Amino acid sequence: MSSRFIRTFEGRIAWYTIISLAVTGIMEVIMAFLIYKVAGTLRYMGYRSAMLGPDGLYPNYRLLFLAVCGALTFLLTFYTLIHKYMSYVRMLERAMRDIANGDLNQEIPVENLDEFGEIARYMNQMERHVKDLMEREREAERTKNDLVTSVAHDLRTPLTSVIGYLDWVRNKPDLDEQVRQQYLDIAYRKAIHLEQLTNELFGFVKMEHKEMSLHLEQLDLQKLLEQLLDEAWPSFEKNGLEAQFSCAEHGIPLEGDGNLLARLFENLLNNAVKYGKDGKIIRVAAKVVHEHVLVQVINYGYVIPKEDLEKLFQKFYRVEQSRSQNTGGTGLGLAIVHQIAVLHGGDVQVKSDLDGTVFSVWLPLQQTKERQT
Structure with a gap:
């Protein structure tokens, strides 16, 4: 049986079954030999029993006893072999339940090289991937908040100035022409500054999202x-x-x-x-x-x-x-x-x-x- 097949869950179960059958066979041989010795001893001693058999032990009883001993030996051996393995599977189940409930700080040990070991490895990868996604999501949220705060701060000051100067000019019809032109020039410069800030913000967003190509x-x-x-x-x-x-x-x-x-x-x-x-x-x-x-x-x-x-x-x-x-x-x-x-x-x-x-x-x-x- 190849080692690759044994590393699979199917191969592991088949291997445990073979081992259990081998142990059961050895136990059956030992028990049959002991029954044979006991029956011979009973015959030699002249022991007779209508219930157990005139010749030490009825053959049917011998077969039933051997079958019961064989079944118990097989089950005990198989359970002993599979117990540790199933403990690992139960640990996987508990870890998956905790992850499903939101606990992403699980580090599942990869103890086997079979399908359950692969599940553990992929669960660890998935956990790290989800944590990375959540961190990127939080970073994106922080970036969005920073962008809103920065845009609000950087655009509010020149915009307030533009509105203030234009409102002053609009509500002062008797304003000196030179002063009026001075205020309009200031408002124009502030508006140009607003345009520069807006272009810079849009340009950054395009580059951030890989939407800008090179014109070489x-x-x-x-x-x-x-x-x-x-x-x-x-x-x-x-x-x-x-x-x-x-x-x-x-x-x-x-x-x-x-x-x-x-x-x-x-x-x-x-x-x-x-x-x-x-x-x-x-x-x-x-x-x-x-x-x-x-x-x-x-x-x-x-x-x-x-x-x-x-x-x-x-x-x-x-x-x-x-x-x-x-x-x-x-x-x-x-x-x-x-x-x-x-x-x-x-x-x-x-x-x-x-x-x-x-x-x-x-x-x-x-x-x-x-x-x-």
């Missing part, structure tokens, strides 16, 4: 970075910052989505402006490393605590928790940076110490066939 093209990353730095120059000047750009190569050909990459580096530059004002300098450096390009955006402002570094790319997380107007936003900027880098098959890392806060973006020079389709 060949571009020069050096020129893209120079263009973004030129466009950000008014912001640098307004905040008293100097931008320095260095590129180890003359032109960096890169395959990627130009709009998304522009958004990635815009977010990093905006982050550097917001939190690097005290450092007075923002450095951007790019170089090719093997089959990848490394772009570093460095500011010399506030040193980020080590416990905050690992959380920077989490959605809605901000080191500065006041969510003030000056450093305001949705808390999604760096999360979007990370998503765009991963979408391109790259990565983004950060370190912060007295030598500056360095955001390092790694991007492959060429996209894989899977991302090209």
